[in-house]
Amino acid sequence: MACITCGQCAIACPTASITEKECIDSVWEALEDPDKYVVVQTAPSIQVTLGEVFGYPVGTVVTGKLVAALRRLGFDRVFATDFTADLTVIEEAHELLERLDGRGKLPLLSSCSPGWVKFAEHFYSEFLDNLSTCKSPHEMFGALTKTYFAEKEGIDPKRIVVVAIMPCTAKKYEASRPEMGTEDFKDVDWVLTTRELARMIRQAGINFNQLPDEDYDVPMGISSGAGSIFGSTGGVIEAAVRTAYFLTTGKEMDLLDYEELRGFSGLKEAWVELKGRPIKVAIAHGTGNARVLMDRLRAGEQFDYVEIMACPGGCVGGGGQPIFGGREHKEISLDYRHNRADALARIDYSKELRRAHENPSVKKIYEEFLGHPLGDISKNLLHTYYTPRGKLPGFNYGGTKGSHAGHVKENIPPQDNQYVPKDGKVDEQKLQ
């Protein structure tokens, strides 16, 4: 079967037989090049997992030290992917409302987990039209850095190198997809896992535990609590529903935390009131659970909004997160993922800014650059399309799929030299 690049096997392997592909050297090279302007972004979950490598207990929040360490490493700007997670919330909430209005297919399936996206492309390609067309937040971030930010700061986009610190091996694959970028640039140049960042910090001889707490740079380092909880299962839906509720009623939702939405049972569903009607949402994490849910969809069950993350626990259990190989009781259980997720929830509670649409930087970027959500510029830069791939690796079953929002002509590459079976059907036997 085709691999979805989730990296869970790399976490499971007790030795170095399966490991992430390191790109530390390329990042050093960019940092050493005086011509390059190197911008780094950190995924929401990094702030609760990086500390583990330096001896902090699981679930310690080390945001300030993380930022300080990145500055010491020589990155020109230190931003947070949480910012574009907020943006994703807004785009996706609009997409949800559009689809609830009958434009586009329901249920809306979330698309910010690249492992899940690839899983859908291989095993559930009939649902590709249901996938949200939003790129994952780090790709959005890259696209905006090389357009909005470059223009604002007067830097030639060709000089900018975007490095993403991610909990994920699938994001390495995602960054190499041809559709993630334009002819002139790749949205994200290098993806480092949490483990690789820890190694860079050690290589530079930085004493992590002694670092002061520093803040992210503005403007793309400002984020709301909604952006932070993207890093654990249930977070995307929770954030998007907060915003969709505000968009439709003009009121803030009193009760912000759907308890039934977060936490670690593999599969959950809930009813939420939106647009005067109850909508049914579901959450799955780990593609094994996703299969159960997708098979129910296939059987005709109705849902309105579904969030799926490829790794058990969401990003906090990602394939690029720290491994405890040296510890005595090494076990791959969900326990430590739970503590990490609790820490993300604590960040969410502690922020004054908890809703994505309140984020001043996000408001500003719509005013100054993007126009409005699902507008032409955002469709071009922030949305993408998907490719049906079939169950076996190495094939592209022809055609690309993008539903309404991201279906921008310029985004879709020419169809030639792709494998298209004559009768449109695929003889799987022949492929083996």
Add this chain to the structure above:
Amino acid sequence: MDKIKLNIDGKEVEADKGMNVLEAARQAGIEIPSLCYLRHINEIGSCRVCLVEVEIKGTKTLQASCVYPATEGLVVYTSSPRVRRVRRTMVELLLSDHHRECTTCIRNLNCELQNIADNLGIRNIKFTGEMKSLPVQNKNSFIVRDYNKCIKCRRCEAICSKVQEVNVYSAINRAYDTSLPPPSCRICPRWPA
């Protein structure tokens, strides 16, 4: 949950019915090293690092504790001279076919095999036989696969098929030649497609 009593290293220990000896011992604070075992995910008893001596009616046999059920009245020795000797041999055998380039390895100081070898105090390996030398697979953008360091514990296969249900890996061949193919040969020909 029904409770049972067993005797581990001369200590009366209580355990839940249905537990294996490894879990029962760990619950009682007695550590038995393990390698291939992942609770509820990979319980196949392939590495034999968790060997213990089990006494039934006066006869002692060596058993892999991670797959041996804890039963009422069982007598277990986790660190008898025989256990220590054989356990050590098992790890030496694993190491005899493992590219031991620890200082330059990406998992240096974070490797379970290294950790166990260190705990057992292995200083030299008496087995000198054939050692595989296969090319490292790194022709994709996210994962590197080095067959020379694989100990065939099958944890990768277990997590990919039981937790993620993607079923990428499946072991081929037998014994010394066992190999767990992708991510590599079945992925890379036209990767990333």
